[in-house]
């Protein structure tokens with residue numbers, strides 16, 4: 352149990368807000384989470400978790416039964432008697448690439464009149480540099496402090512990432528407020544970095560920008576490997592063993608996606624430009640990512656002997672739809688982007704994903720219009736001209752390749768955008784193989 356039990360408010364119950372609230376309750380604090388969606392609040396109060404997050408349901412229900420976690424409608428009910436209030440609302444990408452702060456500002460306006468004197472408001476959402484000051488201006492409360500405490504949570508492993516972080520970053524101009532927020536993490540064995548707000552906000556974007564760059568770098572090296580006849584798996588082994596490089600986040604693929612990298616990489620470029628710096632390297636990282644999608648479509652076209660401008664009559668069997676394994680999130684999924692392009696040039700697509708073979712959410716239903724979903728993996732092989740691995744679900748690697756070859760027809764190509772399969776095993780089953788940067 353923590354030395355001090357704080358009363359916390361959390362505004363927003365998406366994967367960041369819900370994880371933050373549940374984990375702080377798990378650490379022994381009293382948490383009230385508020386959301387604008389009554390249906391979502393009711394679901395949560397009935398113990399139903401609307402997102403796929405490993406371990407989340409368990410700590411939510413454990414904390415609720417201990418009376419340390421409540422879900423309420425609206426931000427004011429969450430913030431009313433809180434010592435510290437976390438803003439975990441969306442900061443979507445605006446038209447010009449900048450982060451849209453309207454939800455943060457709206458939440459700040461709502462909670463301003465109910466905050467206790469001495470309360471601390473924390474920006475947990477990913478917000479542009481300078482947002483801590485922007486929230487202070489909206490609150491108009493000189494007896495309240497605003498602190499930046501960016502999250503470094505990966506979807507699917509958010510609970511693990513919260514409770515076992517590499518570091519916690521706290522940015523504040525008021526040292527006492529910073530130390531109060533730092534105290535919340537006292538029972539977590541990690542490094543606490545206390546700095547100024549702008550540095551904390553920049554750390555978040557620089558972290559995501561660097562990770563996206565690392566992935567774009569390996570995707571570019573994979574493209575080069577295909578030209579020079581090298582094998583990217585050997586190259587990654589060879590460079591990753593240098594501890595200054597490391598082999599994590601060096602898995603080639605169809606390009607990065609998800610609700611963060613695409614929006615944060617563009618926001619980083621925009622923030623830099625708005626302050627007079629042309630972040631050309633980050634623009635290159637984004638360009639490589641866009642090219643990677645096109646490279647995958649070109650592989651699919653080549654597999655069926657067609658040009659990528661016309662795939663009419665071609666049927667593609669897709670393995671995976673989510674932006675990565677371990678999540679049910681289709682937002683900015685490379686699979687969805689590639690499938691949309693394939694359908695634009697006349698291809699038909701059938702696909703299997705472990706998270707879309709049950710009852711679909713309204714978001715999934717609309718995103719998957721025109722895609723024929725199968726209820727089991729092997730059925731994507733029937734009557735297809737090419738098979739494509741889009742998402743690296745571990746169970747896909749266990750598929751019976753001989754049965755896949757029988758159902759798809761010998762000589763059918765697997766375009767493996769995640770280098771999930773052993774090329775020799777695929778060829779031994781009578782299929783053709785095209786990976787990313789593989790010999």
Ligand code: UDX
Nearest residue numbers: 502503504505506600601602604607608609611674675
């Ligand atoms: C990311 C950051 O990792 C996290 O710290 C931040 O808080 C939010 O954004 P997330 O978007 O959930 O997390 O997913 P992540 O695991 O980083 O993957 C992002 C994308 O990169 C996915 O499309 C994934 O498939 C791709 N990826 C990741 C690769 O292509 N290769 C890799 O080696 C790693």
